[in-house]
Amino acid sequence: MADDDFRTVTIIQADGLYPDEELEKTLFAPRPGQKYKLNYVQSNLWPTGVPERRPWSDIPEELRNQVDGIEVLKMPFTEQDLSLFPRLKVIVRMGVGYDRLDRVALAKRDVTVCNVPDYGTEEIADHAIALTLSLRRGILIHHERQRATPPAGWMIINTPLMARLRGATFGIFGLGRIGTAAALRAKALGFNVLFYDPYLPNGVDKSLGVERTKDVKELFRRANVLSLHCPCTRETRDLIGYDLLSLLPPGAVLVNTSRGEVLDLDGVEECLKNGLLAGAGLDVLPEEPIPEDRVHPLIEAYRRKEQWLEGRLVITCHTAFYSPESFVDIRLKSAETMRDVLIDGGRSNVITPDME
Known part of the structure; x- marks a missing residue:
């Protein structure tokens, strides 16, 4: 030929x-x-x-x-x-x-x-834990106050963000590859891990030594930290809004390293404003890059460094996957x-x- x-x-x-x-x-x-x-x-x-x-x-x-x-x-x-x-x-x-x-x-x-x-399984799971720790240990708020003029006093900060990890509940919405990797990391830090994933077979919880709920509302009611690890599908798009977020225990932390389209920013903003959420770490947003002609009010407040958000919100640029x-x-x-x-x-x- x-x-x-x-x-x-x-x-x-x-x-x-x-x-x-x-x-x-x-x-x-x-x-x-x-x-x-x-x-x-x-x-x-x-x-x-x-x-x-x-x-x-x-x-x-x-x-x-x-x-x-x-x-x-x-x-x-x-x-x-x-x-x-x-x-x-x-x-x-x-x-x-x-x-x-x-x-x-x-x-x-x-x-x-x-x-x-x-x-990127390891990187995204690491990023979810990093966002959790930067909020739950008050690292962000200390960072902001120590570079203020004048800097804050050399002392503890009394904030709902700060809490002991051991014994708290790390909730995972979607236990796929990345969710599983995040669960193992959270267990190593002493969290009790609770997950919701209706598509997994029975026994996954037993093999990992974590707890399962088949009631999504129970996941939200119990999660001191809620980490999202689901794909964006017809079922999950815009699924997580104020109705579910408002079920979280007061002072909870929300982390999203999955898809921005599953999370309603209006609900996140409302829960941050009324104190139901102590903090949120978002690697993904509903529209990326952020359209400058329609910046969400929560992101505008974050960019303006409004005091009510100090140390309570961190946004990374859909880069959790990267190394x-x-x-x-x-x-x-x-x-x-x-x-x-x-x-x-x-x-x-x-x-x-x-x-x-």
């Missing part, structure tokens, strides 16, 4: 995340018995450190018409975007969540959707998934249309 007869497999990494393409070109290269030519391109639509993304239409039409597979980290992908890629067969979301992909449109076109569920090591994991696992599904005909990490 002449070289001209070889089919070409074209894969793009949409965001443009890495300084070279050697890992991908090595992983996607033909193996013995496979006959194709590889065309791998980083499209640089939203590189690291760039605050605003470029549209999919910025990719040259000639390249778009050839694309078989897309790897994407931050970019959303709509039905309109799909119309730009007539040959697309597989899209790999380089992370756990896939709610930014229009799965209905993709399913209609028979495009296979995959995710990468097993990267240099996890960034390598994302790259490797995404490429392995793409190769298995697009090139080798496997089913690694496939998200079927009926899955939440």
Whole structure:
């Protein structure tokens, strides 16, 4: 067979995340018995450190018409975007969540959707615990007051944020890979761990040595710290608002390192204002990046350093997943998934249309 007869497999990494393409070109290269030519391109639509993304239409039409597979980290992908890629067969979301992909449109076109569920597990669990400790040990409020003018006195601060960890209840909403990792860390700190996850089989609580509730309201009523670890699905979107948050014990701490769309910021603001919540640590927000033409009042108050929020709210930029090591994991696992599904005909990490 002449070289001209070889089919070409074209894969793009949409965001443009890495300084070279050697890992991908090595992983996607033909193996013995496979006959194709590889065309791998980083499209640089939203590189690291760039605050605003470029549209999919910025990719040259000639390249778009050839694309078989897309790897994407931050970019959303709509039905309109799909119309730009007539040959697309597989899209790999380089992370756990896939709610930014229009799965209905993709399913209609028979495009296979995959995710990468097993990267950054340690980092996100560590981040959830770090947010908990920075609030529950009063680190943030001391930090703010010691850099004030004049600095606060060298003494304890009497605040509902401060509490002993041992014996308190660490509530987990969603006990998947990351939730489980967070549970083990919370246990090591002396917390009693209580979780709610209606999709897990019986006995998970026994194997981990934690407590399970099948009543979501009980989770909220008992959790001195509530850590969210659920995906954004049709069921969980906007699920957690004032009605549930107001059930938390007075002085509770809320942490969200999952998806911003599951948590209603109006409810968080109200609970912080009335003292039901002592503090909140948010790595994710309903809209990211924050749209400057409609900044939520809670975020505005946080930015203005309003005194009622002093030391009580911390926001990080959807970076709980990140470490240099996890960034390598994302790259490797995404490429392995793409190769298995697009090139080798496997089913690694496939998200079927009926899955939440």
